Amino acid sequence: MARRRESLTVLVFLLPVLVLFALFRFLPMLGAVGLSVSDYHPGGGSRFVGAANFRSLAHDEIFLSSLSTTLGYVAVYVPLTVAVALSTAVLLHAVPWGRGLFRAALFAPYATSLVLSGVVWRWVLEPTGFLQHPSLVLPTLAVVGVWKGFGYAMLVLFAGIRNVPADCLEAAKVDGASAWQRFRHVLLPALRPAVFFVVVVETMAAFQVFDTVYVMTGGGPVRASYTLAYAVYDYGFRYFDVGGAAAIGVALWAIVLLVSLTQRRAFERNP
């Protein structure tokens, strides 16, 4: 009797979250796969079409170019974010005064939206023509993304640096290690877990870049900034190709999983 009441209580406490996750996370996760193998039409029923959506994506030039565009964005955004975050974190650690003020200023863009950053930067960049240039547009979007988001990575890395025992750095200094050697051989190895975390989180974010693309370029010029996330939106809401959009979403999901698994292995292998 007591046990039954106990499990009833557990259920009641879990119920809101269970319902929310069942309806809006787990069901859509199944639905994503389901839609990607169907030719769903809003209000017009659906039919199982097997891998047809994926097969047509494999020959779809727009999708294939969005794939390489996204990889290009990731290739600029992730290293740049980690580099900027790491160097500002090291500087924050080294600066003897005003640390709180610098930290606040550097983190401020993180508190606003990518849409806001996009609108303001679009306006600032308009006269430069960067956004109209097919080979400059993607790096430009990546830089805006870094400007907006590096503060988060910076804080995680800064916390990592503070966890490095001061004795280690001091000992290296006494042994005559230069600042660069101390960074390379003491700090960086100690920061591995933090760097791994940041790389995984930022890679996830980079693969999903959407807001700035939507606001600043609409995928252009000549699809030079047409990313996978933008393709999901475009296929679904401009072409009303729900199956195609779902298939791109599932492809994006698979890529993100694959990449994070690869990253995990890479970090585990080289100690």
Add this chain to the structure above:
Amino acid sequence: MRRGAWPAVLLTLSSLVAIGPFVVMLVVALSPGNAPTIPYRLPTSLTLDNLAEVLSTGSFLRWTANTVIYSVVSVVAVLLSSSMAAYVLARKRFAGREVLLWSMLSTMMVPFQALLMPSLVVIAYLGWSDTYWGLIVPTLANAQAVLLLRQFIRALPDEVFDAARVDGAGDWRVYLSIVLPLCRPVLATLAVFVFLWHWNDFLWPLVVGHSDSMRTLTVGLSTLESGNLTAAELMSAATITGLPCLLVFVVLQRHLTKTISFTGAGG
């Protein structure tokens, strides 16, 4: 040179780059009339006219109200539902607990774009298209909030819970008079993060509402064409969209940066 001078110089430069665009945004928004703004010339006087003008035109006030509703209701609902679940996930043993934790964790690895289409199908089935229900409820499934709260509640000393048990307190009493008060610092930080996430959210509000009256500020701002507005009006709209976040941030930044440093939460 004094020790630490170089880091300070470099950090000053980076800080200027970080907050520069906001300063430009504010200055342009407060510039009177059609003051030439590119290249950025400082205006001789400042005015609030543009902000008032933008707020009074079109649906801007409505978008602002929608954004406030979206953010505030979400904060309350996420904190309540997550803390309830986190309590039993942290303090009770029951069949399927580990499975539940792992499946929640797994949702954090799914790009939202993959769930976009199926979520809209669910919303359509529920008859929630273009409603506040459709806008708000699907965003309340927040694995990060549940997991962060669970981590915190699990670290609370067992004695507190044992003592309550001995006193004959039921689970609701324990939840209301022990868990919630003790969790106040995490709940406060989480409240700010959920507020910022929802205030700044874009993709979901963009796709779930088709009517102008269901737009949030980010969606509304994205529909404004720079061609149809003066720079001052566009930057005023941007200011109204961003200022609440920047203010919340300025007031609470110590708190927020500390949380990220300790837990990595907030991504």
